[in-house]
Amino acid sequence: MSATGAADPGASAAxxxxxxxxxxxxxxxxxxxxxxxxxLAILFPLVESGNQGNMSIAxxxxxxxxxxxxxxxxxxxxxYLALGHAVFFGTGxxxxxxxxxxxxVPAGWALMALVPVCGVVAGLVAxxxxxxxxxTRRHTFVVVTIGVFFIFQTLAxxxxxxxxxxxxxxxxxxxxxSVFNQRFYYVALVIVVATVALSWAVRRSRFGLQLxxxxxxxxxxxxxxxxxxxxxxxxxxLSAxxxxxAGGLWAYFLGSVYPTSAFDPLFDIALALMGFFxxxxxxxxxLIGALLLESLQQYFTQKFxxxxxxxxxxxxxxxxxILLMPRGIVPSGAQWLRSWRAQRAEGSSxxxxxxxxxxxxx
Amino acid sequence: xxxxxLIEAIIDGVLTGGxxxxxxxxxxxxxxxxxxxxxxxxAMVVLAAYxxxxxxxxxxxxxxxxxxxxxxxxxxxxxxLEWGFMRRLREGDRTAMSxxxxxxxxIIIEGVLTxxxxxxxxxxxxxxxxxxxxxxxxxxxxxxLLGFAMAAILxxxxxxxxxxxxxxxxxxASLQNRTAADLIGINVNRTRMLAIGIGVAVTACGxxxxxxxxxxxxxxxxxxxxxxxAIVILGGMGSIGGAMVSAVxxxxxxxxxxxxxxxxxxxxxxxxxxxxxxxxxxxxxxxARAVRAQ
Numbered sequence: 001m002s003a004t005g006a007a008d009p010g011a012s013a014a015x016x017x018x019x020x021x022x023x024x025x026x027x028x029x030x031x032x033x034x035x036x037x038x039x040l041a042i043l044f045p046l047v048e049s050g051n052q053g054n055m056s057i058a059x060x061x062x063x064x065x066x067x068x069x070x071x072x073x074x075x076x077x078x079x080y081l082a083l084g085h086a087v088f089f090g091t092g093x094x095x096x097x098x099x100x101x102x103x104x105v106p107a108g109w110a111l112m113a114l115v116p117v118c119g120v121v122a123g124l125v126a127x128x129x130x131x132x133x134x135x136t137r138r139h140t141f142v143v144v145t146i147g148v149f150f151i152f153q154t155l156a157x158x159x160x161x162x163x164x165x166x167x168x169x170x171x172x173x174x175x176x177x178s179v180f181n182q183r184f185y186y187v188a189l190v191i192v193v194a195t196v197a198l199s200w201a202v203r204r205s206r207f208g209l210q211l212x213x214x215x216x217x218x219x220x221x222x223x224x225x226x227x228x229x230x231x232x233x234x235x236x237x238l239s240a241x242x243x244x245x246a247g248g249l250w251a252y253f254l255g256s257v258y259p260t261s262a263f264d265p266l267f268d269i270a271l272a273l274m275g276f277f278x279x280x281x282x283x284x285x286x287l288i289g290a291l292l293l294e295s296l297q298q299y300f301t302q303k304f305x306x307x308x309x310x311x312x313x314x315x316x317x318x319x320x321x322i323l324l325m326p327r328g329i330v331p332s333g334a335q336w337l338r339s340w341r342a343q344r345a346e347g348s349s350x351x352x353x354x355x356x357x358x359x360x361x362x
Numbered sequence: 363x364x365x366x367x368l369i370e371a372i373i374d375g376v377l378t379g380g381x382x383x384x385x386x387x388x389x390x391x392x393x394x395x396x397x398x399x400x401x402x403x404x405a406m407v408v409l410a411a412y413x414x415x416x417x418x419x420x421x422x423x424x425x426x427x428x429x430x431x432x433x434x435x436x437x438x439x440x441x442x443l444e445w446g447f448m449r450r451l452r453e454g455d456r457t458a459m460s461x462x463x464x465x466x467x468x469i470i471i472e473g474v475l476t477x478x479x480x481x482x483x484x485x486x487x488x489x490x491x492x493x494x495x496x497x498x499x500x501x502x503x504x505x506x507l508l509g510f511a512m513a514a515i516l517x518x519x520x521x522x523x524x525x526x527x528x529x530x531x532x533x534x535a536s537l538q539n540r541t542a543a544d545l546i547g548i549n550v551n552r553t554r555m556l557a558i559g560i561g562v563a564v565t566a567c568g569x570x571x572x573x574x575x576x577x578x579x580x581x582x583x584x585x586x587x588x589x590x591x592a593i594v595i596l597g598g599m600g601s602i603g604g605a606m607v608s609a610v611x612x613x614x615x616x617x618x619x620x621x622x623x624x625x626x627x628x629x630x631x632x633x634x635x636x637x638x639x640x641x642x643x644x645x646x647x648x649x650a651r652a653v654r655a656q
Contacts, residue, residue: 081458083465136640139399139457143591146401147636150588154633158626265584269465276462308580311473318466322459323450 033284041189045182055181057298059253062188064274064294066246068286069195071271073202074239076280078232079215080137083268084129084145087152088240090262091125092118092247094156097168097257107171112187115248122244123237130236134229137218149268156259167258170251184253191249192287195242199283202238211235215281266314270294273318279328288330293317370500371621375614377502380510381575383609385568385586386593387517387602388561391524394600395533395557398448398460404587405468406562410436410569411578412475415484425488425570426508433566440562443467444555468583475580483577491574509571513606516564521602523560533557585629592632596639608635 048054067089075082095118096111105111133144156162175183202208210231213221222228251257270293278289300310325332389403400406410432417428443464451459493504524530536543536550543550572578572586593612597604612635616628 081461083461132637138455139397139461140640142458142461143399143595144637144640147588147591147633147640150584151630151633151637154626154629266469269462269469272462273466308473308476308478311469311476313473315466315468315470315473318469319447319463322463322466323447326452326459 038193041192045185052177052181053302055185057295057302059181059184059188060250060298061291061294062185062192063246063250063253064270064290065287066188066191066195067243067267068271068274068278068290069192069199069283070239070242070246072239072275072280072282072286073199074235075272076275076282076286077202077208077211077215078235080134080232081142081272082133082145082236082239083142083272084133084147084149085240085243085271086263086265086267087129087149088122088126088243089247089250089267090152090156090259090264091122092244092249093251093257093262094162094168095121095244096248096251097170098161100171100252101168105171107173108175111171111173111252112183115187115191115245115252118248119241119245122247123241125244126237126240127233130233130240134232134236146268149263149265153259153263153265156263162259165259167256167261169256170254172255173252184249188246188249191242191245196283196287198238198242202235203283207231207234212281269318270297270314273314273321276326276328277317277321279330279332282328282330285328285330289328366499367621368618371617372614373500373502375617376610377506377510378575378617379606379610379613380513381506381568381571382589382593382613383517383606384509384513385565385572386590386597386605386609387513387520387568388563388565389590390594390597390599390602390605391520391564392558392561393594395524395537396448396554397457397537398464398558399457400443400464400561401461401587402443402464402468402471402583403565403590404583404585405471406436406439406565406583407569407572407586407590408578408580408583409439409471409475410566411486411573412479412484413566414570414573415486418486418488425486425574429567429570432570433563436566436569437559437563440559441555443562444558448558449551449554468587472580472583479580481579481581483579484573485577486570486573488574503575505571505574509575512567512571516567517602517606520560520564524557524602529553529556588636589629589632592635596635 044058045055048058067085071082071085074080096114099105099114099117100107100111105114129148133141133148136144157165162168173180202211210221210226213224213226214228214232218228247262251262254261274289274293275286276289277293278287279285297310297314300313304310321328385403385407388406389400392398392400413432413435414425414428417423417431418425423431447463447467448456448460451463491505494501495504495507496502524533532543532548533553535546536548536553540550589612593605593609596612597606597608612631616631619631620628
């Protein structure tokens, strides 16, 4: 995993040095890259408000964009492949369902206000899970996260207060059909924006640098004075919180929670698939990966219902991604763009551009 | 819990342990000699059970005779996995990536089986499946005895093949130092391909006995893989004897928990084993390093 996110567009967007004639133009480009998708996302429900099928696909896509972005804060930056984040998704889902029914929270915005609580509960669960799992490294860590996941699924199935296999019904919200999807859409969008902001802040911070130092060489990072255990645990907990919120919103949106749907092994692998597809370790990669793949999957489910076909498509797509572009579409695309620019610059004999390419594609 | 009940649970655990050892052997070997974690092992067991089902229901072939067809078919699947995917992964993070690739394999297998057979539960049938031998106060089902015997023979054979032949030495050499193995004339790619093929072929036998003892559907692989991982981790990845011992130990413990407490909690024995062993001794009880030094 170490080299996967080594060359990414985020780090190369602002090369250091006082002489940078393209700086203002670049700043404009990068702020446009943030603002235009955001504006499109805000306007989307106004255009599509008549089509409830597409609106519901969009809500699912946003839930996964938040989840994969959050997963990336830990797995992408630290290089530790976590395959058990469904634990936090399911924890969030059960939190909103159980608090909602046991405390008779009125459905509507009051129940929606519980979504951040789902994040907090997921974060609290992540502390002991992380403390156990992070004692191990590399592939052993992957296996432990899978094991922890199955423990939670078993607990959700068999503990008395979870309702067992018959699940829990989330209080039904009596919003009219026309605004139902729209409201969930905007709440999901807020979670996505907050998660991306968190991811960006981590990336730019000393904490993020420490995480990436661990990814590149953990022993060396430790030798340089990084408190690896603490940093890894902090990132693990931080990445669990938005996943828990996404899980809470997801349960509220669907209206019911079952052990096998809230703690779904496919969710674990979906995060990794979407992350790898878009490009792990980057900020935009997880968003693009989740947007494309989750929309595709929801479309499939609506069109062909849930027979084995989407499992086959899903698994095959994953194999293709890992084999052909293990770095994901965002880093691969960025590299392609840079080499294209370099070729053009070579034509007008500009040596600095060539040097820049050599540096960033290292 | 009565004393007879306890003894029965222990006997049952030992016999089922043999079946699980057979299912886990491929997983353990493939990891031990190649550093590949095959998450698809559970799905492959289920696939093998379905292959046996098709042969016996549609062609009327006996379950044990059918292994002559299913084992080569599973061998081919293992070869495909190695040739198509494993050898294309980067050296540095091959193990972690192998988890993702085989996970995708498992999903595809589940999808194909769901498409063909739906999610209804199936069972294998043969005239001798309900027979049992009466010994002292206990009934020993014949299929478990046959499965246990097959496990002992196959695992013994695998041990000899991997640790006492030139092929096995070449295989382990190619893992320790690929370049050196190349230099002394070992065909590394072919050796690894054969090894994965053999590991998956053995799974065909495990899948048949599994299908003959419990009802299964395409999702059964998930439940299986967590148990198989626990067995392999406790036994030490790569150790065949360790897989046998830990399979029997865990299954006995699970059966005792099932009668003393409740069957729904017996699965927790496996998860607890994974967590305990990996957080205390990351290489398992008999770690892979020790095995390779043999």
